[in-house]
Amino acid sequence: MSAVPGDPRPRAVPLVLDLPAVPASLVTVRRALGRWLADAQVSADVGGALQVALGEACANAVDHAYPPGAEGPMQVRVTRDDDGRVTAVVADHGGWRTPDVDPGDRGRGLLIMQQLLEDVEVARGPGGTTVTLRVPARELPERATASADELSLLHVDRAGPVPRVVATGPLPDDVAAGVRLRLLEASRGGVVPAVLDLAAADRVGAVVVGVVAEVAAIGRANGWSLHVLAAADQPRTALAGAGVVVDVEEDEDLPTP
Structure with a gap:
């Protein structure tokens, strides 16, 4: 971590995780992201929103990317740009399952991500699904509540x-x-x-x-x-x-x- 002279913002080293898409990896992601957010001096409300949204993206990969009983990879990368914006990417190499029209109390990950963050992009294809999340480092969008x-x-x-x-x-x-x-x-x-x-x-x-x-x-x-x-x-x-x-x-x- 370093900063340009005269620039109070730290330059955070990207967080890069290569994990199996299994439930135990969600704890690893949460802990690693928490440490990274603190080091990058991301504000508490933005960090909390990103923790929730990234957790939902990872949970979707764990729950839906691969067939039952099969295990595949999940990559997580989080960076902070010079302008202060945080970008998080979750990628898998599995399939995509369209959410139910009425999800009940489960499966609201995309809703949570779209509501909390500045920009959410879901790219899906035969080679897997990539979810990209973007949010300002210091202030949540007004639409978040x-x-x-x-x-x-x-x-x-x-x-x-x-x-x-x-x-x-x-x-x-x-x-x-x-x-x-x-x-x-x-x-x-x-x-x-x-x-x-x-x-x-x-x-x-x-x-x-x-x-x-x-x-x-x-x-x-x-x-x-x-x-x-x-x-x-x-x-x-x-x-x-x-x-x-x-x-x-x-x-x-x-x-x-």
Whole structure:
């Protein structure tokens, strides 16, 4: 660990781990990451978020990358850039299992990662899956938390074949974090289709529009399109201006899980 003269930030040596994808490795990752975060002087809240998110990424590799009874490798690499951003990568050489539409109390790793961090990228192919997590070293994104009041303006309806996020009224900018959380909850962290129902929302804030566009982009990256229903002119116009396709009425061309 060293620092450039006049630069108070330490230059952390990358954390590199090559482990078997077995439950015992999760403890090794947690302990090694904890020491690295302290040495790199990453703030406590950011470090805690990264511990949770990286733990979820590693647990996904342990639980789903390889067939039952088979053991394979898992690589972990964590670095801190000169600008202070922390990047963590988890890679395996196994397969990918799409999460269930309704995960119950388990399998919310992607949701947790997408909600806590600055950027989450999942690259999957025949050679394995790589999850890349990025977060500022000193401050969590504002979207990392959502109040009960924000969440109360939307609910997730799983009665139909596709999870539906239903707004109960207008969505001003100060509920954007709640909108993001509900959309990620319904779409299982962005990997299964979802519907956003704005029939009861006659207005949406500009920040909310940005959140919807962001989740729509996550969906496209994972091979599905966010289906948005809106009757009022303002939401339709605002979302269309952000490149989000909006329908007035529900049709039969809904996405399927």
